[in-house]
Amino acid sequence: MCGISCYIGGEDAAPxxxxxxxxxxxxxxxxxxxxxxxxxKIEVKKSVGRISDSSLQLPKSNIAISHTxxxxxxxxxxxxxxxxxxxxxxxxLVHNGIIENYTELKKELQAKGHKFRSETDTETAVxxxxxxxxxxxxxxxxxxxxxxxxVGTFAFSVISVDEEKMVVARRGSPIAIGIGSKGDFFVGSxxxxxxxxxxxxxxxxxxQLAMIEKGEGIKYFDIKTxxxxxxxxxxxxxxxxxxxxxxxxxxxxxxxMEQPIAIQKAIQGRIKDGLPCLExxxxxxxxxKNTKRIVIVACxxxxxxxxxxxxxxxxxxxxxVEIEYASEYRYRNPVVDxxxxxxxxxxxxxTADTLAALxxxxxxxxxxxxxxxxxxxxIARESDAVIxxxxxxxxxxxxxxxxxxxxxxLLLVGLxxxxxxxxxxxAKVKEITSALQQLPEQVKEALAEKESIQEIAKKYYEKxxxxxxxxxxxxxxxxxxxxxxKEISYLHAEGYAAAEMKHGPIALVDEExxxxxxxxxxxxxxxxxxxxxxxxxxxxxxxxxxxKGASEIARIADDVIYIPTVREExxxxxxxxxxxxxxxxxxxxxxxxxDKPRNLxxxxxxx
Ligand code: AGP
Numbered sequence: 090m091c092g093i094s095c096y097i098g099g100e101d102a103a104p105x106x107x108x109x110x111x112x113x114x115x116x117x118x119x120x121x122x123x124x125x126x127x128x129x130k131i132e133v134k135k136s137v138g139r140i141s142d143s144s145l146q147l148p149k150s151n152i153a154i155s156h157t158x159x160x161x162x163x164x165x166x167x168x169x170x171x172x173x174x175x176x177x178x179x180x181x182l183v184h185n186g187i188i189e190n191y192t193e194l195k196k197e198l199q200a201k202g203h204k205f206r207s208e209t210d211t212e213t214a215v216x217x218x219x220x221x222x223x224x225x226x227x228x229x230x231x232x233x234x235x236x237x238x239x240v241g242t243f244a245f246s247v248i249s250v251d252e253e254k255m256v257v258a259r260r261g262s263p264i265a266i267g268i269g270s271k272g273d274f275f276v277g278s279x280x281x282x283x284x285x286x287x288x289x290x291x292x293x294x295x296x297q298l299a300m301i302e303k304g305e306g307i308k309y310f311d312i313k314t315x316x317x318x319x320x321x322x323x324x325x326x327x328x329x330x331x332x333x334x335x336x337x338x339x340x341x342x343x344x345x346m347e348q349p350i351a352i353q354k355a356i357q358g359r360i361k362d363g364l365p366c367l368e369x370x371x372x373x374x375x376x377x378k379n380t381k382r383i384v385i386v387a388c389x390x391x392x393x394x395x396x397x398x399x400x401x402x403x404x405x406x407x408x409x410v411e412i413e414y415a416s417e418y419r420y421r422n423p424v425v426d427x428x429x430x431x432x433x434x435x436x437x438x439x440t441a442d443t444l445a446a447l448x449x450x451x452x453x454x455x456x457x458x459x460x461x462x463x464x465x466x467x468i469a470r471e472s473d474a475v476i477x478x479x480x481x482x483x484x485x486x487x488x489x490x491x492x493x494x495x496x497x498x499l500l501l502v503g504l505x506x507x508x509x510x511x512x513x514x515x516a517k518v519k520e521i522t523s524a525l526q527q528l529p530e531q532v533k534e535a536l537a538e539k540e541s542i543q544e545i546a547k548k549y550y551e552k553x554x555x556x557x558x559x560x561x562x563x564x565x566x567x568x569x570x571x572x573x574x575k576e577i578s579y580l581h582a583e584g585y586a587a588a589e590m591k592h593g594p595i596a597l598v599d600e601e602x603x604x605x606x607x608x609x610x611x612x613x614x615x616x617x618x619x620x621x622x623x624x625x626x627x628x629x630x631x632x633x634x635x636x637k638g639a640s641e642i643a644r645i646a647d648d649v650i651y652i653p654t655v656r657e658e659x660x661x662x663x664x665x666x667x668x669x670x671x672x673x674x675x676x677x678x679x680x681x682x683x684d685k686p687r688n689l690x691x692x693x694x695x696x
Contacts, residue, residue, distance in 0.1 A: 098273020102153030102247020109282035120170035124181035125150035156183035163208030175219035186242035186262035336378040341485030349529035355494040363519035386446035387434040392490040398499035398567035415446035427454035436491035437692035462681035535666040546674035559607035570668030
């Protein structure tokens with residue numbers, strides 16, 4: 090939930106880490122700070138609010154750590170902002186994660202005379218390390234010993250005024266180390282912190298530590314055994330420019346407009362001679378042939394992507410498909426065994442609840458397939474196989490291109506399993522993959538409606554509530570549309586199964602509460618028209634997402650947003666696009682902070 094950006098090498102460190110921090114602000118942005126190592130002291134500057142270079146003048150240094158915060162323990166104050174210092178101010182530390190036993194540790198440290206300056210759990214760690222250093226341990230050993238005493242999750246970066254070193258440690262929170270070309274090193278919560286410097290990255294695994302010595306290089310250790318370990322370097326495929334706005338007003342709009350290319354990349358090389366070609370899951374072939382049930386675990390938009398695919402998977406594979414809120418699944422005692430395929434869907438690959446849920450499935454013998462957008466992410470590395478979205482960095486907190494690429498990949502996975510289990514004939518598969526390959530063009534058609542959607546947004550942006558309704562596979566799309574609107578415009582929006590409205594929620598309908606219907610000309614079209622009539626009869630305004638030529642809905646609805654006609658399996662991917670744009674334009678008219686909505690962060694790495 091927080092962002093860490095650090096540097097050690099021959100360049101002036103402060104500007105480097107600050108630029109990296111700005112790239113990470115989407116991870117959390119209620120306060121920030123930076124510490125630079127000088128010859129005789131560590132200088133720290135912190136501030137509440139957003140990062141701006143002008144407010145932080147720091148002396149030249151070759152070693153710096155910095156942090157942008159999403160508060161978990163302790164209010165949003167300068168004192169609680171990271172970095173945190175040891176009592177003697179010779180050590181500075183930044184942290185992403187939660188120290189669960191900080192209360193006991195803090196009591197022990199205070200009994201030894203340590204003075205705390207903040208309410209955070211994080212500060213405990215720097216005093217714990219100070220204990221080790223005061224006991225004569227070099228920085229690395231002191232950090233290692235402290236990590237062994239900590240219960241909880243961490244990504245630490247620690248520096249000392251007495252050593253030309255930086256120590257990085259990780260358990261449960263992501264951290265990436267960028268390998269510079271001049272013997273310098275970058276540290277980031279994810280690669281967007283340093284991608285403009287280097288595409289070579291090392292990802293620490295849980296309970297691993299890196300010791301970086303200026304001018305001497307880097308070594309990796311296992312925290313539990315203290316033994317040195319080898320780590321491989323990953324070449325990141327993303328282009329640094331992709332992570333910038335490229336002329337769009339917001340990252341979210343850029344990412345909405347990128348969806349045709351993102352879908353094209355997601356399926357590129359994964360369809361050969363009309364059949365799915367998913368080498369990433371070859372290792373699961375025998376398991377997939379015998380899979381009897383599919384459980385999809387995810388959160389938020391990723392969950393709705395899985396929910397959308399349920400309809401196709403169940404219909405095509407004739408297998409039970411369960412959609413599970415990861416945050417609920419992880420605390421139940423799910424009935425899962427080695428006949429169950431668990432699919433973990435996660436853009437960031439770091440969502441704590443989804444990670445915990447997949448671990449629950451693995452413990453019970455299930456094989457886990459991850460669908461992730463971030464290379465080397467924890468969920469990707471802990472799963473038995475992973476298929477990357479290849480959507481490029483998704484910076485806007487509201488997930489858009491990740492959703493449409495997730496649904497596209499899930500469709501391919503379903504077709505692949507269908508062929509393995511001889512549930513679908515090749516001819517049908519080829520029809521669907523052929524339609525999938527035309528999808529980028531059809532998504533472009535859906536995007537071309539953006540001006541008309543902007544006009545519709547002008548009519549409704551001052552409303553306080555909205556309903557999003559659909560039947561069948563359009564129902565999770567309605568849920569996703571509601572989530573988009575509420576998370577970036579702060580309007581209350583509720584997604585609901587259209588047929589369920591008459592069982593209570595229709596009492597909400599009046600002239601002030603517009604209803605958005607996902608009502609394409611598919612198998613539920615006629616029934617959904619009845620639900621539209623029910624809303625209209627109660628003076629509710631109706632915005633319909635439907636196909637050109639759907640004359641009935643055009644007659645009844647107050648506004649219609651048209652989507653291209655595609656095969657039924659692909660409707661959700663084109664139908665979600667107008668809902669993304671509608672939410673975007675309403676939020677823009679309400680002058681909301683679209684890329685960094687209040688109270689949110691891009692990657693929810695806390696429980
Ligand atoms: C979606 O717009 C939200 N930002 C949020 O619901 C998000 O989808 C959820 O936190 C899951 O994130 P993940 O895909 O990175 O696991």
